[in-house]
Amino acid sequence: MQIFDIFRSIQGETTRAGLPMWFVRLAGCDLRCSYCDTAAARDPEAGRAMTVAEVVAAVSSPALPHVAITGGEPMHQVQEVNALVASLAANGSEILIETNGAHPIDVLDPRAVRIVDVKTPGSGMADRMCWRNLDLVTARDEVKFVLTGRADYDWSKKVLARHRLIGRTTVLFGAAAPLLDPATLSRWILDDGLPVRLNLQLHKLLGLP
Numbered sequence: 001m002q003i004f005d006i007f008r009s010i011q012g013e014t015t016r017a018g019l020p021m022w023f024v025r026l027a028g029c030d031l032r033c034s035y036c037d038t039a040a041a042r043d044p045e046a047g048r049a050m051t052v053a054e055v056v057a058a059v060s061s062p063a064l065p066h067v068a069i070t071g072g073e074p075m076h077q078v079q080e081v082n083a084l085v086a087s088l089a090a091n092g093s094e095i096l097i098e099t100n101g102a103h104p105i106d107v108l109d110p111r112a113v114r115i116v117d118v119k120t121p122g123s124g125m126a127d128r129m130c131w132r133n134l135d136l137v138t139a140r141d142e143v144k145f146v147l148t149g150r151a152d153y154d155w156s157k158k159v160l161a162r163h164r165l166i167g168r169t170t171v172l173f174g175a176a177a178p179l180l181d182p183a184t185l186s187r188w189i190l191d192d193g194l195p196v197r198l199n200l201q202l203h204k205l206l207g208l209p
């Protein structure tokens with residue numbers, strides 16, 4: 001598999017925020033989000049080729065109970081990703097797969113927790129969404145909106161209603177830095193009584209990758 005980087009950090013988002021985990025960042029992404037903070041990983045030839053066994057070995061010392069597979073976009077290497085999930089699950093790890101939402105998620109090994117982006121109009125990539133994914137997510141999965149401003153927030157509320165996401169899965173709302181202040185987003189959430197979880201990107205507050 002083509003690996004951009006493997007590193008340890010504190011998970012900054014999702015319901016696992018605050019947990020130490022391994023991150024396996026795959027190379028290659030077919031989207032070009034306006035706020036992308038991992039542009040170097042979008043090149044499918046960036047990084048180095050590694051076997052699944054080499055990746056498993058790299059995340060085994062020290063052993064951590066959680067591994068996040070991220071990108072770039074993991075769905076471009078789905079066969080290798082599923083082989084990696086199988087090996088890590090056999091070792092007792094919990095595996096999160098962070099995907100950009102543009103590709104059907106039902107091809108992923110069901111042992112992985114799927115963190116699925118919903119690309120808002122402010123990302124410039126809303127027309128690339130695979131909307132069927134919002135019917136496929138379950139209570140184990142999480143759906144993540146990164147918002148660039150009020151228009152994205154209002155659009156996202158309509159998506160929540162149209163796809164009946166509240167109560168069916170975990171919904172994460174985060175602010176795209178520096179376009180939207182998380183404090184402003186939190187006030188909108190409180191004013192509306194919206195039962196979503198605020199994503200704060202803890203790792204960035206801590207100066208971690």
Ligand code: SF4
Pocket residue numbers: 029030031032033035036037038039042071072073100
């Ligand atoms: S999906 Fe992620 S890696 Fe791809 S362009 Fe968007 S922010 Fe960057």
